[in-house]
Amino acid sequence: MSLRHGIRHSRDVPELVARARDGDPRAVARLVTLVENGDPALREVAAALAPYTGRAQIIGLTGSPGVGKSTTTNELVALLRKRGQRVGVLAVDPSSPFTGGAILGDRVRMQDHATDAGVYIRSMSSRGQLGGLAAATPQAVRVLEGAGCDVVLVETVGVGQAEVQVASLADTTVVLVAPGMGDAIQAVKAGILEIADVFVVNKADRDGADAAYHDIQGMIGLSERAPGEWRPQVVRAVASRAQGIEDVVAAIDKHRAWLEEHGELTLRRRARAAAEIEAIALAALRARIGTLRDGTALPSLAGKVASGELDPYAAADQLLSGLGQ
């Protein structure tokens, strides 16, 4: 059965989940593909995985293109593997033309780990659907958790809204910057400062690295924090030479310990679960709106609004009354 196709029979689901839990990379890949495609079996997959989720450490890694995210991810995986941890990597790229269905080790630069059974690597792209990744990524994280990963790294490209949403999946969000990229200013503008738990100044052997380091420290110093709130750590690294990676992991561990100590881990995970449930419920309502009066309700109201006969709020009221609200 091709990886590109969905589940044929719902009796396949328990078997597939069992195989994924046994560490079969093909079963894991298959489940992620189901999630990415929004397969009808998704509900059943989610139900089968639920008991095994909520235990892994979720780390988000983000930064502008060219900042060294993949190299850093690669080195983080190597270090976590040395500690004996099973690691899952989701590389999320909304702009990638790459169209899912990938087998493990689909990215050449990750080939160091392609033959390591303790590592799952997977690229995900949005396939042109707005909000598609935001919906699929949490489910993909659940698959990797269910498959026994101790750590799941979610690597996102760029610093846009979609990335901020994806980063909100993580227990700890690591933001990479590099000297001379103006990232510090961009970070402030894009709201990255608020989501970063750890900053990594990568390519720290280059000119301007000290300036970047101090810029970020300065920004952190200026930003408001409630008493007892986490102060983002700033770490220097040269990922291409595997330098500073221990410091990155130490900062992540420190943040994780802080989260647990302050009860924040539970709070963050509940907030994430709430957002996930709400998104699923709203998607279901949206689908139902699309089928009202055989699909004619919304287009007919839209015609009236476009012609000025009705205002959009009154039209929304009529739509909701059709939903039985």
Next chain:
Amino acid sequence: MSLRHGIRHSRDVPELVARARDGDPRAVARLVTLVENGDPALREVAAALAPYTGRAQIIGLTGSPGVGKSTTTNELVALLRKRGQRVGVLAVDPSSPFTGGAILGDRVRMQDHATDAGVYIRSMSSRGQLGGLAAATPQAVRVLEGAGCDVVLVETVGVGQAEVQVASLADTTVVLVAPGMGDAIQAVKAGILEIADVFVVNKADRDGADAAYHDIQGMIGLSERAPGEWRPQVVRAVASRAQGIEDVVAAIDKHRAWLEEHGELTLRRRARAAAEIEAIALAALRARIGTLRDGTALPSLAGKVASGELDPYAAADQLLSGLGQ
């Protein structure tokens, strides 16, 4: 009454709309502020404006920072004013720390037109709410239409998802690029190619302008189009010297004529109205979800999902059944 505050009495709305229709810039500014703040009077404002909307030409203008959007907007406004058209400008910047409530002529660079009664200029920022601008911008466009603008220019910064959504408001979307900014490649990645009706190669007197022009023409040539579909126009301009602006307007007019000729204008406006109605309905449902069981329904389900007791789909079902679905 301060511009920063909402409507005190609902009897103010008809008077405010009447004043806006008479061309009172303060009344227009006040209505846009109501829209931006999501004031409770919004429904009444929308109802009062409905009969006067749907007539203006909506032009979207987008491109990376530094490409010359404001200069181009400024020159476009000057040319449209010469034709005797009333022009509204909404400058939408999701990353701007600027916090609304602005009076007209709030942007220094637009001061050429600040004292011209036929021009309304307004900056809008998202004020940190995801999706906030996407919801408020269509209503702000309605205010400017209602106030008698013949043309509404919606200027957005950047080429991210939010900008694509905002651009979808327009009848005609103009994408600005500049030589040597790698915009052509970025455009393909960000899906800009699909939304651009007119490309403007600004700063066309600089090195690399011809290369940029031919890159874009090449991309357009390679992209798939159904027979009879619009082929994006590419225009050269030097907005800082007011060169090429006539060509930009000619390309916009040509696209507008094409839209009308092919019945596309009606289709686009209906699609936009549908998206707007749906967004309002979903926001209402979301608010209702938040109040279920005195606000405890979602947090309680989220706790169960976070602990693995429930999967998120089953939780969403329970939430929907609480909504009376």
